[in-house]
Amino acid sequence: PPTTTTTNPDTIENTLTTIWQQTLHLNHINPYDNFLDLGGDSLAAIRVAALARTRGIVLPAHAVLRADSLAALAERARRIPDCGSRTPPVTVADRPSGAGVEVPLLPMQHAFFGRRRPDPNWANLAGLFLLPGESLDVARLRGALVATSGRHEALRVRFQRVGDRWSQQLGADPAVALDVAPPIAGAMSAQDVARSAGEWQRSLDITAGPLVRLVIMPGSVTGAQALIVAHHLIMDGWSWQLFLDDLASAYADPDSFAASNSAATVPYSTWATLLAERAGDAQSAAEAGYWSDLPLSEVTPVPRDRPDGANTAGLAESVVRRLDTTATARLAGSTLGGRRVTALEMLITAFAAAYRRWTGAGLQALRVLHHGRDAMPDVDATRTVGWLAADYPLVLETLIDEPSKLLSAVRDQMRAVPRSGCGYGVLRHLGPDIMTRARLQAQPTPEVNFNYLGSQDTLGPDPGRWTTVPETVPGRFSPDESRGSVLQIRAVVHRQRLSLDLQYSRAIHQRQTVEALADGFVDAVHGILAQAETPPTGSR
Secondary structure: OOOOOOOOOOOHHHHHHHHHHHHHOOOEOOOOOOOOOOOOOHHHHHHHHHHHHHOOEEOOHHHHHHOOOHHHHHHHOEEOOOOOOOOOOOOOOOOOOOOOOEEOOOHHHHHHHHOOOOOOOOEEEEEEEEEOOOOOOHHHHHHHHHHHHHHOHHHHEEEEEEOOEEEEEEOOOOOEEEEEOOOOOOOEOHHHHHHHHHHHHHHOOOOOOOOEEEEEOOOEOOEEEEEEEEEHHHOOHHHHHHHHHHHHHHHHOHHHHHHOOOOOOOOHHHHHHHHHHHHHOHHHHHHHHHHHOOOHHHOOOOOOOOOOOOOEHHHEEEEEEEOOHHHHHHHOOEEEOOEEEOHHHHHHHHHHHHHHHHHOOOEEEEEEEEOOOOOOOOOOOOOOOOOOOEEEEEEEEOOOOOHHHHHHHHHHHHHOOHHHHHHHHHHHHHOOOHHHHHHHHHOOOOOEEEEEEEEOOOOOOOOOOOEEOOOOOOOOEOOOOEOOOOEEEEEEEEOOEEEEEEEEEOOOOOHHHHHHHHHHHHHHHHHHHHHOEOOOOOEO
């Protein structure tokens, strides 16, 4: 069992010790351990901050990264005043958020509306969840959905189009719905459930609502199942986990949820307004040259087996590879030459090595997705739901054969990216300088998309009550929608194992081509791990 460092379980240090153990999957942590040395990164830091808030402790995610030790972090943290309060304090003044208030579009929302889409209502996050051994209580689940939606301002948003311009406004009520699917004779197979779930994907409406739909599915052979569909415009991957976490908590214990301190941090509308206001500040202006000078036009396109093949969502297929728990743990806590390396740096290095072996390309470009919640370090958005994520182009020089030297070079190039890439979308879509926006929008878009989601083991529904159904929910996007990337790499840790999902269009690539790339990716991960060192802190 996890060990703690103090005898009083109510101390902030002891609470943070437990949270670090849970987040980093370590059995023992000392007061003077450093979060980064233990394998922590910015994703893990916002998990720590989010979990701390549910336990009545306020600390910004950047403090987790900057503190010299756990003990130093505990001294800086503070408890939320009045633990019965349903509205924890935020670090900036809230802006008006009544019904009808227009909220500035976020960078990812601008990018969404900037692409031609056959059906903008159909672009979702979705999942099937199982409550084994019991029947769903419909009234209780409806109450949980109402309570959860009331905490997150983004769930009140509706979108309107006037001419070529899209805008978002806050509605009076959350744009959510609960439905009970029609009963059928007999128990549904997993394939029947997935097929039925796919039909609900096209049921959202970004103008009139709902933008979130919870559907109680017909009885399956394994128990009661609930489908949750949320439009991507109001949630990113981190928000999805927060929403599921709150929904499961509200369903399990409505009274405790109502009295808890896990409400949203900065309101969604305040975050969006501040981000737009700061788009023209000196920090953003200083980054414009970096982004404008990227040699994206010099990057060779991804090789194609069928150069004229279509690239739509309906043609997408995936190749999946998984690492074992030992390799996954080492990814989260390794050093090179005495300097720590993050899991993302190691994974991008490994992919770059595999991609170069496949293509021979020494100059590579990736579109990297980032949680985006450190775009404004003075604003706490750790538990704010919305499409706050950021994306940015990463150009890498990879003409290096030796794994440790390649890792060092990639790490240095990634750390040269200003503000973890959060400023790129702000300048491209929100910046006041028309010429800068035009230059960035005219740049070629990288054809490879890389999304590292970190661990999903520490948030989301209580595994004792809600379990993700392993079958993938089909049809999250219109089958006619352009995929936007030739290759999409998704890396996520679930049950302490890293899963690498390489998605491609079967009209462009043969499966064996992507399988060879995936195998090379895994081989490169192991080759890099063989060169890296594990710091002598913490134990797993």
